[in-house]
Structure formats: C-alpha cells, structure tokens
Amino acid sequence: MTVKVIRHKRRKYAAFFVTPEGIELRIPARLPNRTVEAILHDHKDWINDRLAALPHVPALPSDTLLFQGKTVPLVRRKNIDTFAFEEDTFICPDTWDETHVRAAYERFLRVEALRYVTARSLLYERTLGVRAKKIRIGHQKARWGSCSSTGTISINVRLMLAPSEVLDYVIAHEWAHLIHFDHSKAFWSTVASIYPNVKTATSWLKANGHTLQIKKTN
Structure with a gap:
C-alpha cells in the first residue's frame, strides 16, 4: 500500500x-x-x-517524446548545447542524461503552451467579450485547468502532449468560467457555443489523460 x-x-x-x-x-x-x-x-x-x-502508465522510450498528440523522435547530436524542436524532431546534446532531457523538455512545453493558449484564447475572448487577467501554465496533478475569482486562468502544461483539439476544449472551458463561475447549465451552454465537441474531448481525457506524463513514471 x-x-x-x-x-x-x-x-x-x-x-x-x-x-x-x-x-x-x-x-x-x-x-x-x-x-x-x-x-x-x-x-x-x-x-x-x-x-x-489505477491504469498502468508505461515509461516513454528514451528516443521519443510526446507533443500535441504525436510521438516525436528524440535525436542526440554532438557539438550542440541546447534542446530544440526542428522539422518534427526533438534534438539534444548527446552528453545529456535523462534528467537534463526531461527538464529541457518541460521548459519547451511551457513556452509552447503559453504561446498556444494565448493565441487560441483570442478567438474565445472576441466571441465571449471577456478577457483573462492573467494566463498561467502549471503542472497540476489532478486538474487540467482552473479559473480564479480574480480572472487568472491556469492551464496544465501536460495538455501539450494531447491532441490540440483536446487542449482547445480545456481553454474554452476555462474561458467560459470568466462568465459563469460554476458548472451550471448556462456554463455548459456557453462552452458548447464556442467548442461544440465537448463530449469527444472529455471522453478522450477520461480515457487517455493518465498517459500525459512529462516525467517517467517507473
């Protein structure tokens, strides 16, 4: 136990x-x-x-990483000193151990998540006529997103491993909370008005959310 x-x-x-x-x-x-x-x-x-x-979550192989629903090759190269994403491939120095790779991987995902969420939220903000006070990228264990009473929205960085349409749903969900700070019928009606495939996205998260792991689990 x-x-x-x-x-x-x-x-x-x-x-x-x-x-x-x-x-x-x-x-x-x-x-x-x-x-x-x-x-x-x-x-x-x-x-x-x-x-x-609890579902078993297999450790990711050392030569691949997840990104936006796809398994992406990780190539180790000589004579470089940074982690990068180029032409659908992650690259890193061949001298890096697992700890260095995972730390750089998470930093990359955080930057990409903030960029993606900020860009995508503009559509929802124009449609709903509301704006978040602040966007935060977190690494929560149990929540995919949250909206505070002051208008700060937090999105889980692990969603960058999921297909983009799943992340789009979570963004829509949290921006709808800027209007309805609850899960009432009015709230779900607002979510559906800006993201019609709610059931598909929530079903995907329920079935696959446990696989969205940045760090190895065993």
Whole structure:
C-alpha cells in the first residue's frame, strides 16, 4: 500500500485524492501521526482497490517524446548545447542524461503552451467579450485547468502532449468560467457555443489523460 501524505496549513479535515501518480492523503498540518495511521488502517481496503484500479502508465522510450498528440523522435547530436524542436524532431546534446532531457523538455512545453493558449484564447475572448487577467501554465496533478475569482486562468502544461483539439476544449472551458463561475447549465451552454465537441474531448481525457506524463513514471 503506497499513499503520499501531504500536510496543509489551511486544510481543516483529512481527505483522499486519486491522482495519475497514485493516492494522496491531504491532512491538516497539526494532525497527530497516530490519527493519520488510523485513517490509513481504516481505509486500507479502499486504498488497495483504488491502487489496483489505477491504469498502468508505461515509461516513454528514451528516443521519443510526446507533443500535441504525436510521438516525436528524440535525436542526440554532438557539438550542440541546447534542446530544440526542428522539422518534427526533438534534438539534444548527446552528453545529456535523462534528467537534463526531461527538464529541457518541460521548459519547451511551457513556452509552447503559453504561446498556444494565448493565441487560441483570442478567438474565445472576441466571441465571449471577456478577457483573462492573467494566463498561467502549471503542472497540476489532478486538474487540467482552473479559473480564479480574480480572472487568472491556469492551464496544465501536460495538455501539450494531447491532441490540440483536446487542449482547445480545456481553454474554452476555462474561458467560459470568466462568465459563469460554476458548472451550471448556462456554463455548459456557453462552452458548447464556442467548442461544440465537448463530449469527444472529455471522453478522450477520461480515457487517455493518465498517459500525459512529462516525467517517467517507473
């Protein structure tokens, strides 16, 4: 049984969360260890069932990387010192180890995500007549996107591994929250008005979201 216990200063009660990486038990910062142990013991059957149900995510081969729904070759070259994407191929120095490659890969994805989201959001902003206060690219475990009450929209960098139409849906979803800060019928009607293939995108994320991993999982 493997559960990651995370203490939060503002959390008032203990709760389990299932993420692509496993199970987390998020607890108040001062909760006694004996109480934590009791919670884990009382829920051991539930935990084992959830762990068994988690889909297996195979580690990506060292010679390929994902980008916008495609498996892209990674070529190691001599006499270069940077990571780049050229002609549908990733390139990196032949001296780099896995840690260097993954760090550069994530930096590349973050830059591309911000560029893509910023450009795509212009269409939705013109249609809806609203504008985000700030666009942030994150690396969340359990959320694909979020919209704060102040108008800051966060998009998960891992979506750059998915087909672009899936990322388009998440962008539309979060921009619709600038009008409806809930998931009411009015909200979903607004999403459908700017992105008609909601069911296709959500089904894809449900079936394949766990495979969108920047770092190796085993």
